[in-house]
Amino acid sequence: MASDPVSLRTSVREAYSSASTDPTARHPFPIGAEFARSLGYPDAILNSIPGGSLESFAGVSNVSVFASLPESSTVVDLGCGSGLDTFIAGQRAGLRGHAIGIDFSEAMLRRANESCRRLALSNVVFVQASAEQLPLRDASIDHVLVNGIFNLNPFRDQIFLELARVLKPGGSVFGAELILQAPLESTARTGAANWFS
Incomplete structure (x- = not known):
C-alpha cells in the first residue's frame, strides 16, 4: 500500500x-x-442521463437529490467523476444558475464532457483540478456537493480550507462519505486497494 500522500493519490487516480x-x-x-x-x-x-456517465458512476450517496439547491444557484460538484451529480445540479439550478464539475481524473472528465454535449446543458462546465487547489474565486460558490472523496484524499485539511475559501457567506456543503464502524484489523490495512475499505 502506498504510504506517502503523493503515491496514494496516484494509486487512487489510477x-x-x-x-x-x-x-x-x-x-x-x-x-x-x-x-x-x-x-x-x-x-x-x-x-435522462447518457449511459456513458451512468456506467462509470462511483459515488456513495444520492447527494445531488437530497441537497437543497435553489434555482439560480452556483453549485460545485467536487470529485464529479463522470458527471451524474453535476448534471442533476445543473438541472436543479436552472438556466440562471451554474453547475461546475471538478475532478482530478482526465478519463472521467472525458465521459462527463461527452455526456454534457449530448445533453446540451449550457449552464454546466467541467474542470480538471485537485480538490485541495480549486481554480475558483473566493466567496464565489453558493453550494458544494461532495460525494465520497474525503476517504480517498490524503489532503483533507486543505480541502476543507478550500471549501471555506470558495463558499459565499451562508453557503452550504452537502457531503456523503463512507465511514468505518470500527477500526480495521491490521491485516486488512495492507494491500493495494484497501484505502477503499
Missing part, C-alpha cells in the same frame, strides 16, 4: 480512472447505473 476507461472490469468499489439506483437515485433522473 484505480478511479479505470472505472471510466474500462467500466465492465472488476473494480475495488461498486460503479454503474444499478449501483446508482441502489443509492436512491430515481429512475426518472437516471433515464
Whole structure:
C-alpha cells in the first residue's frame, strides 16, 4: 500500500480512472447505473442521463437529490467523476444558475464532457483540478456537493480550507462519505486497494 500522500493519490487516480476507461472490469468499489439506483437515485433522473456517465458512476450517496439547491444557484460538484451529480445540479439550478464539475481524473472528465454535449446543458462546465487547489474565486460558490472523496484524499485539511475559501457567506456543503464502524484489523490495512475499505 502506498504510504506517502503523493503515491496514494496516484494509486487512487489510477484505480478511479479505470472505472471510466474500462467500466465492465472488476473494480475495488461498486460503479454503474444499478449501483446508482441502489443509492436512491430515481429512475426518472437516471433515464435522462447518457449511459456513458451512468456506467462509470462511483459515488456513495444520492447527494445531488437530497441537497437543497435553489434555482439560480452556483453549485460545485467536487470529485464529479463522470458527471451524474453535476448534471442533476445543473438541472436543479436552472438556466440562471451554474453547475461546475471538478475532478482530478482526465478519463472521467472525458465521459462527463461527452455526456454534457449530448445533453446540451449550457449552464454546466467541467474542470480538471485537485480538490485541495480549486481554480475558483473566493466567496464565489453558493453550494458544494461532495460525494465520497474525503476517504480517498490524503489532503483533507486543505480541502476543507478550500471549501471555506470558495463558499459565499451562508453557503452550504452537502457531503456523503463512507465511514468505518470500527477500526480495521491490521491485516486488512495492507494491500493495494484497501484505502477503499
